[in-house]
Amino acid sequence: EASAKVIDGKSVAKEIREEIATEISRMKESTGVVPGLAVILVGDRKDSATYVRNKKKACESVGIKSYEVQLAEDSSEQEVLKYISGFNDDPSVNGILVQLPLPSHLDEAKILNVISLEKDVDGFHPLNIGNLAMQGMEPLFVxxxxxxxxxxxxxxxxxxxxxxxxxxxxxxxxxxxxxxxxxxxxxxxxxxxxxxxxxxxxxxxxxxxxxxxxxxxxxxxxxxxxxxxxxxxxxxxxxxxxxxxxxxxxxxxxxxxxxxxxxxxxxxxxxxxPMTIAMLLSNTLAAAKRTNNFK
Ligand code: NDP
Structure with a gap:
């Protein structure tokens, strides 16, 4: 009976994380800078909390500093936007991620649109998606x-x-x-x-x-x-x-x-x-390299 090759995402992701960790220590040694990722979680969905916890753990394991904000389910749009613009202006933060889905009273498109293009490590900003769709254009993040x-x-x-x-x-x-x-x-x-x-x-x-x-x-x-x-x-x-x-x-x-x-x-x-998380770390490292002009 034929049997498919199992594509082992866990081990591919592990290799990628190891490469990222090496790159981060090289960057730290030469520039003194470590990449930073800010994660904003609104509400108390259990699955979202688990994803955020896993992302945070993964950051720590490769040497990315993580900044976590946990907001109440009934937070106003203004409040969420306030945190995003704070992170947009914070040079120690290279990536900003808003954990989806958001509570239904919040305008997801509007909120994602405010994340600085250079820090959009989830790749959900309309300009990054637009550039992904267009011939001859390169999105900053996918x-x-x-x-x-x-x-x-x-x-x-x-x-x-x-x-x-x-x-x-x-x-x-x-x-x-x-x-x-x-x-x-x-x-x-x-x-x-x-x-x-x-x-x-x-x-x-x-x-x-x-x-x-x-x-x-x-x-x-x-x-x-x-x-x-x-x-x-x-x-x-x-x-x-x-x-x-x-x-x-x-x-x-x-x-x-x-x-x-x-x-x-x-x-x-x-x-x-596991690949999703590895790609998030990779995007965050790329963001930090780009802003610090580190090759
Ligand atoms: P959504 O619910 O946003 O989208 C589901 C899509 O599937 C929609 O486009 C919908 O069509 C389509 N669909 C629903 N029912 C059927 C059907 N019977 N036949 C054909 N198409 C159908 O889900 P997400 O894209 O966010 O996530 C999809 C899955 O992937 C989930 O199980 C989620 O948990 C998982 N996921 C896993 C991740 C990972 O890291 N491995 C990350 C993100 C998600 P329509 O547009 O017409 O409604």
Whole structure:
């Protein structure tokens, strides 16, 4: 029985983090400066708090100084903006990240638009997204999760040029930028979303699938072309009485089935997740290098 190569995001991310740590000590030695990342968390979503905690830990592990602001669920837009402009003006802060999703009374687009372009390490500023979409333009930063997906493909030796790719999902933070990045790598890209009819007919044609939907086990084995490469971004809790927490995390892709048909596949957890954080650290280092004119 055929069995897909497991794309080990955890170990690729670890290597990247080690390179980043080395670069940061080199920079510190020569300039005295260490990169700084500010994280703003509004409200008390448990998953967001976990993501912020993990990002903070990852910063510490490579030598990035992290600044965390925790604001109440009912914070006003003005209050959030006040912190952003403070960080915009603070030279020790090289990257600013607003943990999404924001509480629904806050205008996400307006808030992201205020982050200084040079500090937009999440890559969500409309000018960075616009430059990602435009021929001949270079964004200062690319969103971390889709960047991590492409990095996994490249590191695994997957050829992207001329290949048929299907991205499932079109969110601003994953699906849409993933499709733009694949096009930049010269893939022919189809985007599937909630109104797509017969998505399995499109995915069955794909050499590369990136799934970012948020539906456990939606992508069945029968959706996948033999030999294709599957990147599973989904992180979905499903009930599991055997787990001490009462749930476990699975992807969008039915791993059992897919791993018998694909030639390579990312696991959940241990695939895209760790890459997202590695890309955030990489973007923060790049920001610090750019401002300090350090090569
Ligand atoms: P969103 O909810 O913002 O977007 C989901 C997308 O999937 C939408 O474009 C939606 O379509 C589409 N969709 C929903 N249902 C279907 C369906 N039945 N068939 C086809 N398309 C569908 O989610 P995110 O992009 O923020 O996240 C997606 C998943 O990735 C989640 O599980 C999330 O937890 C995970 N994630 C993982 C990260 C990591 O580091 N590994 C980072 C970020 C997210 P429409 O536009 O029509 O509504």
């Amino acid at each position: 969103p971390c999760t889709p960047k991590g997906c492409i990095e996994l493909l490249l590191q695994s030796g997957v050829e992207i040029m001329g290949k048929k790719a299907v991205v499932i999902g079109r969110s601003n933070i994953v699906g849409m930028p993933a499709a733009l990045l694949l096009q930049r790598e010269d893939a022919t890209v189809t985007v599937v979303h909630s109104r797509t009819k017969n998505p399995e007919e499109l995915t069955r044609e794909a050499d590369i699938i990136i799934s970012a939907v948020g539906q456990p086990n939606m992508v069945k084995g029968s959706w996948i072309k033999p030999g294709s490469v599957v990147i599973d971004v989904g992180i979905n809790p499903v009930e599991d009485a055997k787990s001490p927490r009462g749930y476990r995390l699975v992807g969008d892709v039915c791993y059992e089935e897919a791993s018998k048909i694909a030639s390579a596949i990312t696991p959940v957890p241990g695939g895209v997740g």
